[in-house]
Amino acid sequence: MVTYNKMNIVPVDPLRSINSGQVFLWEKYNNSWYGIDGNYVLKLTLNNKELYKFNVNIKHRIELEHIEIDYNSFPENKNWIYQYFRLYDNQEKINKTLSKDQIIFNIYKKYRGLRLIRQDPFQCIISFVCASNTNIKRIRYMLKNISRKFGKKVTYDGIDFNLFPNVNELSEASIQDLIECGLGYRAKFVRSISNEIKSNLDLKSLKDMEYLDAKSELTKLYGIGNKIADCILLFSLEKTEAFPIDIWVYRSLCQYYGWMFENISVRKNKKISEKEYKLVLKKINEYFGEYSGYVQQYLYYHIRDSNKRKW
DNA sequence: ACCCAGGCCCTTG
């Protein structure tokens, strides 16, 4: 008889999570999904269940229901699924945050198992710089090209992969190279950011900084503003209070949380200005707290799903 | 042909 604390049961819907606009280099071959995260190839083999439940009190995964989920990686990292899907986050607080009101609670119930993903920071930075003013299909296209051109080639399970280039490798890329990867006007941003990180920015140090301090470091980089910085902080630098506001999330906020816009000079249904962004963010953090980022991911997924957008 | 896409930068008023 296994006893456990309910709060340590973490529901995970892996496929929904890796196909929710956070990561862009997962693909299915045969019966497994393979994803590139920095210099790792991650492999997931699932049965036909949608929702998996992990008890993270136990050092290694135990079966609460009949779970068949194989997760391997190249190079080997036995613990990656715990890190990648943030199984050690405080589930009690997450539940509380996503039950803050009826609106978010309904969305939470509908997509339960959607997780924030903890990514390789450099890949995350490049990913979201490429994500500006384009669609997800093209983000995948650009990042794949970058990997093909500048990442190391590896073979795993008899399949050829390209890892994502590290800073030093991508610093070798010229603007012309990056344009050939399909980046368009983003090429100059990626070039500048790679050089900047290589010469004088330690990404690890950003994890130890306060949210807004780390954010101001990121927004100094050419091509990174409020929204992209929040994506990077949330998805790769441990800032779960970060709340990226793109056009979709903003629409969603206007629709469901209009009351937040009263008494602050923020106009609904228009492009959000830098000042407005900061005002809204402050309200969000006051209301949802340190796990605001989870709310963002659920809102984003929900509104895009309701609009039948593709991933 | 037109408009939009997980925005940001730059210039003007």
Add this chain to the structure above:
DNA sequence: CAAGGGCATGGG
């Protein structure tokens, strides 16, 4: 501050 234009490119 704010408003507006420009930006590369591909898909609907």
